[in-house]
Amino acid sequence: MSNLEKYNEAFMEVFQIGEDQLTDDLKYQSIETWDSVGHMMLMAALEEAFDIMMETDDILVFESYPKGKEILSNNYDVEF
């Protein structure tokens, strides 16, 4: 599985959404399941998928689907 596929899978699984919803508009609180509980679940899923440990500050600024990719590639060497 490519990194993008892993990334997408985490979103779809945690938030129970389809691939068509994975757009640049997907943001924290833009859908019902991406609330504060869902957020921590997403972080756990991504840490598991990429075998990384994110810093608290990165978890706080992880505010959207595109922003997350940026954080993972800049700070955790996950290439997309």
Place this chain on the structure above:
Amino acid sequence: MSIIDYEKLLSENPFGLSQLNKETFYQKSIDDLSLFHANHCEKYGKLSKNLGPGVALPVRLFKLYDLMSIPKEEVKKTMTSSGTTGQAVSKIYLDGESAQRQTKVLTHIVQDFIGKDRRPMLILDSSKVLKDRRMFSARGAGILGFSIFGRHPKYVLDENMELNVPLLEEFCEKYKDEPVLMFGFTFMIWQYFVQKLKEKGLKLNLKGTLIHGGGWKKLVSLNISNDKFKEEIREYSGIDTVLNYYGMVEQTGSIFMECPCGRLHASVFSEIDIIDPITMEKKDTGKGLIQCTSILPTSYPGHVLLTEDEGEIIGVDDCPCGRLGKTFKIYGRIKGAEIRGCSDTYERR
């Protein structure tokens, strides 16, 4: 609402301003919030007209009235206090911005005590607390807010509040060489963790930090002091840094943390004042009612609150831990007040 530059405050040391330097911007922020809420929340507007601007709201008012300063359709999350059965609960209405700000500020304050690294984490509570995601109890919000410091947080109590011993043993074995983080509510930790470990004759060899809050009333009635609590946590879990926090659902985020010297600290996001219950004037020395202010609440008028807790200022800019600002001590709920607090309202059903 951008009358306060939260981002700037979040980029600075939350305990880095002397009281004098803090007051210059802090009082203005509170005054601006008072004006904002008077203009956006009708009930608060009436109160400030009758009682004067910046009037402190008794925390009970959030049980009796729906108080908000935003249009109803902007409410993203409703937080509730942890009332006992039959008690009315406070309802706090948050928009997206306020909810996020609370998380950021909580993280910023707590990082000052435990650092930025996330640690293996034990939550000394039951996972059932987070069941309903839209109606958040204060307990759920506390657990979730602190979970950001944990790696794969594990709940040590099952649905029936029984200690999950296998999970605990596995955790202790796995992380015997690194500092961990434990989080929970004071009375529940005492009753369902410490007492159970004692009963089962278990002593853990964990190291790291325990952060706990939620009220002392029940432990005070059992004659358990903060020192005794710390001592038993050390003895039965091995954890030697035990930090209490003081906070309430009406001002989530801007909590007051206890430092290793045993003093509760106000950060740049909140302030503590002691009020004489007879004259209702602020006093610098001696015991009195705790008034809490916070510059975080924008979606509801909870920035100046009169609590039912008794406390005392113990110093200003002089804590040996180096953090600046006011430090204080709490003696518990004043007589005649109703039972509040995440751990004090827990009843076995």
